[in-house]
Amino acid sequence: MSDTNENYDEINDENMNEVTNEISTSNENLDNLDNPTKKRMRGSSDEEWTEVTRKSKKLKDINKIEVYISSKEKLPKQFNLAKIFRDQNIKDIMRVKFTNPYRVRIELGNEISAEKLETCKYFLDQGWNIHRAMENSMSYGVIRDVDLDMSEENILENIFCPEPAKLISVLRLNRKNFGEDGWSPSEAVRLAFKGSFLPPYVYTHDLRIKVEPYVFPVSQCSRCWRFGHVHKKCPSSKVICPKCGKNHENCETSDMRCVNCGGNHISLSKVCPSFQREKRLRELMAEFNCTYRKALTIYAPKEPSKEINIERLSSEIHPTLEEENFTFPTNISSPVFKITTKAQIHKKKGKSSTKHKLNEEDKTDISYMEWIEEGQHNNTERKNSVESEAKQRDVTFKELLMRLREIIFMKGSTIHTIFKEVIKTCIEWVILVLADNVADWPILKLIMNLLSNGR
Numbered sequence: 001m002s003d004t005n006e007n008y009d010e011i012n013d014e015n016m017n018e019v020t021n022e023i024s025t026s027n028e029n030l031d032n033l034d035n036p037t038k039k040r041m042r043g044s045s046d047e048e049w050t051e052v053t054r055k056s057k058k059l060k061d062i063n064k065i066e067v068y069i070s071s072k073e074k075l076p077k078q079f080n081l082a083k084i085f086r087d088q089n090i091k092d093i094m095r096v097k098f099t100n101p102y103r104v105r106i107e108l109g110n111e112i113s114a115e116k117l118e119t120c121k122y123f124l125d126q127g128w129n130i131h132r133a134m135e136n137s138m139s140y141g142v143i144r145d146v147d148l149d150m151s152e153e154n155i156l157e158n159i160f161c162p163e164p165a166k167l168i169s170v171l172r173l174n175r176k177n178f179g180e181d182g183w184s185p186s187e188a189v190r191l192a193f194k195g196s197f198l199p200p201y202v203y204t205h206d207l208r209i210k211v212e213p214y215v216f217p218v219s220q221c222s223r224c225w226r227f228g229h230v231h232k233k234c235p236s237s238k239v240i241c242p243k244c245g246k247n248h249e250n251c252e253t254s255d256m257r258c259v260n261c262g263g264n265h266i267s268l269s270k271v272c273p274s275f276q277r278e279k280r281l282r283e284l285m286a287e288f289n290c291t292y293r294k295a296l297t298i299y300a301p302k303e304p305s306k307e308i309n310i311e312r313l314s315s316e317i318h319p320t321l322e323e324e325n326f327t328f329p330t331n332i333s334s335p336v337f338k339i340t341t342k343a344q345i346h347k348k349k350g351k352s353s354t355k356h357k358l359n360e361e362d363k364t365d366i367s368y369m370e371w372i373e374e375g376q377h378n379n380t381e382r383k384n385s386v387e388s389e390a391k392q393r394d395v396t397f398k399e400l401l402m403r404l405r406e407i408i409f410m411k412g413s414t415i416h417t418i419f420k421e422v423i424k425t426c427i428e429w430v431i432l433v434l435a436d437n438v439a440d441w442p443i444l445k446l447i448m449n450l451l452s453n454g455r
Helices: 013-024 078-087 111-118 121-125 152-157 273-288 292-298 310-317 355-408 415-440 442-454
Strands: 048-050 065-070 093-100 103-108 129-132 138-143 167-176 183-194 201-204 207-210
Touching: 065 111, 078 093, 103 111, 111 129, 152 167, 273 292, 355 415
Parallel strands: none
Antiparallel strands: 048 093, 065 103, 065 129, 093 103, 138 183, 167 183, 201 207
């Protein structure tokens, strides 16, 4: 329905009475209905009365039936209305309450009297709309892409709806002209069906047309700026300023105060919480095809969203380098392997009696010394290789730490981004370490040798 900005303000009063009047009286106090049979009771206002009967047993709330009568014209006052009820033989009326000059709430004691009131021919001839409190007397839908040259009477004649739906009236909706003043007819047409059943489709010349639920606009009075009624049916005679909320016409103040929620914005603002609430209630009415009072029982207010300052949260969890000085060890301890070699060294004995013995001892000493020197040289090479590998690992790990520190204390980054970059860097480092060291594994060397020999 947002495709065409329909003019909801020009909807006829007869169809709008049910919604606008019901909304204006949704918060009325009904707690005083428990004791309707006292001997003498005076109404709470000049336009309310209670039937006086003998003292009897206290009626239960379950027997109370609420029926609303509304009209586009002003209803008769209480004396004339009481006379009409007597002439039409409508009894068991417990209470009559005028919510506004165009709407009255009647409480009856039994189902027979309520049905008699709903089917009274006199009221129907007067054009009065009669429905129960929690039931819809009419359902509304919208069809689109209707030719502009077709009149409302022609549309009504060419539409067929299946049972149990019964089409009562049609209304072509208007939309506002962009860049110009005024309104123009649109291709959207509102359909009114009797009862609480809204058909999903209607037919015209054997062609099926989809019916969408009609969402009522949020009506706002241009006198008191309250929601739920229009200027014509405003119960107040005071003129309220939409800017400051005081009892005068529009002023030039810059200190805004909303009449509905008390916020620091104009009463016409679309971001007003009260406006958003009324808009959501009308969406629920269209979704569940229910009355305003029933939508109030379904409505769940939204919790105020809390804004989270990501930069502040990031600075609290990860302080910057300017706030604290962090020291990292320059040398990270790595395992050092110490290899010890045992060699037996024979001391020279005194001069031998034979020259052959002397030569053998000299050769043995020389071989032992060469083996010791070779072992020491191998040990030195092993130590150097281990130290070089440890140093290389140390440098690689230091680079990882430096990279992680840069990522963690990166300004303007969210927690999600920091966590993602840390995981990515660690995985890359592990892959590089495995790629450097996996070639030295004995099993892999054996597999490579077998493959090379097989060739």
